[in-house]
Amino acid sequence: MEPVLAGPNVSGRGIDPECDGVGPIRLALVGAGQRGIHAYGSFALRHPGLARFVAVAEPDAARLGLFATAHGISKECAFADWRTLITRSDGIDAVVIASPDREHYEPAVAALEHGYPILVEKPISNQLSEVLDLFHRVRDPADVTVAHSQRYTPFFATIKTLIDEGRIGELVTIDHHENVAYFHFAHSYVRGNWRRTDQSSPFILAKASHDLDLIRWLADAPCTSVASVGRLSHFRPSNAPTGAPLRCLDGCPARDTCPFFAPDYYLNEPPGWTLRSAVTEDPAPNAIVDALRTGPYGRCVYHCDNDVTDHQSTALGFANGVSATFTVAGLSADGTRTIKLLGGRGDIRGHMAKGEIEVRTFNANGRPSTELIRVFADGDHGGGDDRMMGSFLSRLVERRGGLPFRESETSLDVSIDSHTMAFAAEESRINGATFDPRRYL
Numbered sequence: 001m002e003p004v005l006a007g008p009n010v011s012g013r014g015i016d017p018e019c020d021g022v023g024p025i026r027l028a029l030v031g032a033g034q035r036g037i038h039a040y041g042s043f044a045l046r047h048p049g050l051a052r053f054v055a056v057a058e059p060d061a062a063r064l065g066l067f068a069t070a071h072g073i074s075k076e077c078a079f080a081d082w083r084t085l086i087t088r089s090d091g092i093d094a095v096v097i098a099s100p101d102r103e104h105y106e107p108a109v110a111a112l113e114h115g116y117p118i119l120v121e122k123p124i125s126n127q128l129s130e131v132l133d134l135f136h137r138v139r140d141p142a143d144v145t146v147a148h149s150q151r152y153t154p155f156f157a158t159i160k161t162l163i164d165e166g167r168i169g170e171l172v173t174i175d176h177h178e179n180v181a182y183f184h185f186a187h188s189y190v191r192g193n194w195r196r197t198d199q200s201s202p203f204i205l206a207k208a209s210h211d212l213d214l215i216r217w218l219a220d221a222p223c224t225s226v227a228s229v230g231r232l233s234h235f236r237p238s239n240a241p242t243g244a245p246l247r248c249l250d251g252c253p254a255r256d257t258c259p260f261f262a263p264d265y266y267l268n269e270p271p272g273w274t275l276r277s278a279v280t281e282d283p284a285p286n287a288i289v290d291a292l293r294t295g296p297y298g299r300c301v302y303h304c305d306n307d308v309t310d311h312q313s314t315a316l317g318f319a320n321g322v323s324a325t326f327t328v329a330g331l332s333a334d335g336t337r338t339i340k341l342l343g344g345r346g347d348i349r350g351h352m353a354k355g356e357i358e359v360r361t362f363n364a365n366g367r368p369s370t371e372l373i374r375v376f377a378d379g380d381h382g383g384g385d386d387r388m389m390g391s392f393l394s395r396l397v398e399r400r401g402g403l404p405f406r407e408s409e410t411s412l413d414v415s416i417d418s419h420t421m422a423f424a425a426e427e428s429r430i431n432g433a434t435f436d437p438r439r440y441l
């Protein structure tokens, strides 16, 4: 019997889908890329009694075939186009949308119109108008779960509990950092799919809607003002090593010293990385070299067509008086989130990769009491992915069992705030003004 994984704030009412006589929750997937395979598909394969992908839509024939084979999906249920999936599939409990940012809205609307609840990747859309349209269109907030997986991590759930318990008194201010590792930034935001705002999303929406969601959650009040600065500073032609060609494999003179030399990333991928599969599905060295000679991931990071910022700092004010500062940047040696929260009776410092949360409470003698809490979480994204899926599936099991369909803690009604905050930050960054994100609603 597969356990129902309960997220930190999930009641997990313990209904076993194998006992309801119908079998695992039946899911359809839109977009069998990195997230579709490694977050959602992987969960179903590890928990076959709880969830099963029974249909998939993916325009890339190789990925479609790989996903269908791995999940035992017949040819009749493996589609190149999500429209066919939505209209032809029967007996689906929910649709998981893990296509690129700009390809979320239309399948989301179609799935909802067919009566399927959805788990949609963040950002909900790269267009504010589409986010708002979906927000106003949805009648039952339980129908849309946004994949703000960070909320489900034991690390941030612990911090939230500490604040709610009053361990540092009244929360006054938050200083949060999303430190994106330099190699991850180069892969995704300079060479890869999220390098251009017009093709994907502004950096703060693509990478940091999670963080804005966390800050909003921890502040526990609507955001009332956003001011932001940032630009693309480093990954520009003016910073290219002397004589660097357009592609790393075209005889770059800096090949031994440049930390962004592409072949080192993809031919000698360290354990745990999954970047190479974005370059080519074929792990053979010749195939990787071919892909680097012709594809986007072999380009010099200083000679790409990227335009998203590589650093952005945002100041936020909340209706209850809490303030926050937030920096997202792509030039960190390691990728992790770090946070500091200051309250009337103490402070909290957290380092996610180390799994460390330090709580210090003020004493009259000037020597604060310190407690170090270690948070261990297995699984990707700080353990958030699996717990998010566990929460989503638990709710679907309840629904199937005739119980009310509970709203997710990362429903669209909740996640609208992180998105309007991100759009407001981008507007502020470009236009140099302070915005109240509530004016979009």
Ligand SMILES: NC(=O)c1ccc[n+]([C@@H]2O[C@H](COP(=O)([O-])OP(=O)(O)OC[C@H]3O[C@@H](n4cnc5c(N)ncnc54)[C@H](O)[C@@H]3O)[C@@H](O)[C@H]2O)c1
Pocket: 030, 031, 032, 033, 034, 035, 036, 057, 058, 059, 060, 063, 081, 082, 098, 099, 100, 101, 103, 121, 122, 123, 147, 148, 149, 193, 206, 278, 381
């Ligand atoms: N929640 C998180 O922590 C998290 C982390 C990374 C990425 N994401 C988001 O997840 C989404 C997917 O990211 P990814 O890294 O898997 O990207 P990816 O490029 O690896 O995968 C996207 C897949 O969708 C397919 N696709 C393109 N157009 C499609 C369409 N019209 N219908 C169906 N499939 C289509 C592509 O061929 C590709 O296989 C993005 O929106 C991204 O921002 C979320």
